Amino acid sequence: MATLLELRQIDAFYGRIQALHGISLRVDKGEVVALIGSNGAGKTTTLRVISGLLRPAHGQVIYEGQDITRLSPDLIVGRRLIQSPEGRRIFARMTVLENLQLGAYTRTSLTEVAESLEEVFTLFPRLKERINQKGGTLSGGEQQMLAIGRALMSKPELLLLDEPSLGLSPLLVQTIFSIIRDINKRGVTILLIEQNARQALQIAHRGYVLETGNITMQDTAANLLASEEVRAAYLGGSVKAS
Amino acid sequence: MLHWKKYRPIDWALVAIAVFMPFLPLVDHNGGHINVLVNAGIYMMLAIGLNIVVGFAGLLDLGYAAFFAIGSYTYAMVASPQFGLHFSFWPMVLISAFVAAIFGVILGAPTLRLRGDYLAIVTLGFGEIVPQTFLNLAKYTGGPNGISAIDQPKLFGYHFGLNPLPYYYLVLVLIAFSLIVANNLRTSRLGRAWMAIREDEIAAAHMGINTTTAKLAAFSLGASFSGLSGVVNASLLTLVSPDQFKFNVSITVLSMLVLGGMGSLPGVVVGSALLSILNFFILPQASNLAATVGLHIDFTSYRFMLYGIILVAVMLFKPEGLWGSEQRRAELKESDITKAENAEYEEMPRETV
Numbered sequence: 185m186a187t188l189l190e191l192r193q194i195d196a197f198y199g200r201i202q203a204l205h206g207i208s209l210r211v212d213k214g215e216v217v218a219l220i221g222s223n224g225a226g227k228t229t230t231l232r233v234i235s236g237l238l239r240p241a242h243g244q245v246i247y248e249g250q251d252i253t254r255l256s257p258d259l260i261v262g263r264r265l266i267q268s269p270e271g272r273r274i275f276a277r278m279t280v281l282e283n284l285q286l287g288a289y290t291r292t293s294l295t296e297v298a299e300s301l302e303e304v305f306t307l308f309p310r311l312k313e314r315i316n317q318k319g320g321t322l323s324g325g326e327q328q329m330l331a332i333g334r335a336l337m338s339k340p341e342l343l344l345l346d347e348p349s350l351g352l353s354p355l356l357v358q359t360i361f362s363i364i365r366d367i368n369k370r371g372v373t374i375l376l377i378e379q380n381a382r383q384a385l386q387i388a389h390r391g392y393v394l395e396t397g398n399i400t401m402q403d404t405a406a407n408l409l410a411s412e413e414v415r416a417a418y419l420g421g422s423v424k425a426s
Numbered sequence: 427m428l429h430w431k432k433y434r435p436i437d438w439a440l441v442a443i444a445v446f447m448p449f450l451p452l453v454d455h456n457g458g459h460i461n462v463l464v465n466a467g468i469y470m471m472l473a474i475g476l477n478i479v480v481g482f483a484g485l486l487d488l489g490y491a492a493f494f495a496i497g498s499y500t501y502a503m504v505a506s507p508q509f510g511l512h513f514s515f516w517p518m519v520l521i522s523a524f525v526a527a528i529f530g531v532i533l534g535a536p537t538l539r540l541r542g543d544y545l546a547i548v549t550l551g552f553g554e555i556v557p558q559t560f561l562n563l564a565k566y567t568g569g570p571n572g573i574s575a576i577d578q579p580k581l582f583g584y585h586f587g588l589n590p591l592p593y594y595y596l597v598l599v600l601i602a603f604s605l606i607v608a609n610n611l612r613t614s615r616l617g618r619a620w621m622a623i624r625e626d627e628i629a630a631a632h633m634g635i636n637t638t639t640a641k642l643a644a645f646s647l648g649a650s651f652s653g654l655s656g657v658v659n660a661s662l663l664t665l666v667s668p669d670q671f672k673f674n675v676s677i678t679v680l681s682m683l684v685l686g687g688m689g690s691l692p693g694v695v696v697g698s699a700l701l702s703i704l705n706f707f708i709l710p711q712a713s714n715l716a717a718t719v720g721l722h723i724d725f726t727s728y729r730f731m732l733y734g735i736i737l738v739a740v741m742l743f744k745p746e747g748l749w750g751s752e753q754r755r756a757e758l759k760e761s762d763i764t765k766a767e768n769a770e771y772e773e774m775p776r777e778t779v
Contacts, residue, residue, distance in 0.1 A: 237631065257632070261634030266632075267632055338634065
């Protein structure tokens with residue numbers, strides 16, 4: 185499979201505090217890759233580096249064979265590398281439709297935007313029902329759908345999702361994850377950041393484990409799910425249980 | 427987007443007043459009244475411009491008078507005995523707007539990383555620096571005396587002179603033009619970018635909006651309107667001097683926006699009209715009235731106290747402004763949104779997947 189995104193030896197700092205220590209990872213076209221780790225491990229920082237919001241001190245971000253490390257966020261979005269931001273960040277005072285339209289900000293063809301809108305409504309019929317409702321009045325699950333739908337409006341090649349399960353009820357988490365799998369089947373490559381490691385690894389092809397700014401494990405999702413270390417640290421089960 | 431069914435009687439009243447304005451001089455022959463309206467119109471143009479920066483893009487600018495000064499001086503320097511230049515008024519309207527827009531970029535660029543209070547303080551500084559610069563560059567600007575004997579416009583051989591009436595029509599046309607441009611900006615792609623930035627700058631960047639360019643565009647387009655009003659101001663008074671562009675001008679224009687409703691074009695029109703009527707008409711009349719009954723009170727000197735009272739009252743009873751946009755109303759009712767956010771999550775039917 186062709187490599188879509190590659191991080192090479194990324195060091196990133198917040199002021200004088202080093203958040204990432206030589207991170208390297210790879211996302212192939214068509215994959216779902218999960219990046220798991222606990223609070224403060226550097227998961228969101230990694231996404232910020234990829235989407236151009238944080239400049240790394242060292243290292244390179246290679247996307248579609250080109251170095252995008254120094255590009256500004258809007259140009260990166262223009263290359264259809266889209267992040268659905270941490271904490272959803274929907275435009276609370278705009279309607280569902282206005283939110284989705286802003287998602288398509290970089291696109292010029294109105295007919296293509298209309299097609300994407302239809303696609304989003306097929307994936308999330310609930311959003312169509314609430315089309316004229318203000319984003320802020322949606323429930324948590326609907327807001328997450330809106331955040332993902334808004335990201336899809338830019339027709340992403342690579343979609344970065346930051347904690348899509350955050351604050352959702354277990355049933356909704358299931359729903360959101362199966363939609364993410366659906367989106368992937370429609371041809372969108374996904375890099376998924378999650379604390380909910382079990383759910384993430386169940387839909388991912390491969391996974392990376394991030395601990396205090398270092399990648400400590402990388403393997404296929406199935407192997408990570410079976411790994412005793414991962415089970416003990418992230419899956420909540422006892423080491424012995426199987 | 428406006429829909430016919432949404433128009434209230436009061437909206438129609440506003441439209442009726444706007445339609446009546448060109449015919450007002452046929453009814454009211456009092457030159458003093460017309461003069462008041464011309465001044466009100468100049469402020470209205472300033473308010474329309476500042477609304478782009480503060481209302482649309484959400485960048486609190488406390489030094490807007492600086493651009494008004496730049497617009498006024500641009501015309502004054504090339505259409506007066508100062509340098510012996512006598513450029514025609516009409517192209518200068520556009521050129522001054524352009525010059526003000528360039529200064530909008532120059533003064534906007536250093537503030538791009540600032541937000542809220544910090545942005546306000548830096549723009550406040552610019553608002554002070556610009557008149558000070560004009561005051562001290564006496565060789566070019568006439569220093570404290572300013573520039574006088576500024577040319578007045580001529581149109582097809584008709585000389586505007588000291589009669590306020592031609593200015594009245596000029597200002598009406600410029601306001602109509604400004605409102606059309608501002609409304610088109612609001613609904614444009616750039617307008618959507620501004621509103622996204624005002625809501626959440628980080629999310630806006632995630633949408634692929636170049637926040638740097640969008641914010642600079644807001645500063646420069648906003649400033650360009652003050653270039654328009656500056657030219658009219660300079661030719662109407664035939665005199666510019668640094669003390670015309672003090673901090674109180676910036677504050678007056680901002681108060682107009684707060685009173686009418688930030689981000690709402692009808693709000694800008696209503697707010698600036700009301701405050702101008704108070705400023706140029708009611709207060710001087712009240713002083714005259716007091717004098718006739720033997721009281722010597724200068725009500726105009728209580729202007730800013732009255733602004734203060736009015737603004738506090740607006741904040742208490744109608745915080746989105748008299749004619750606030752729906753969006754702004756929602757912003758101020760944040761608590762309702764948070765409540766809804768915390769409401770129990772609804773279960774979603776599985777078959778939607």
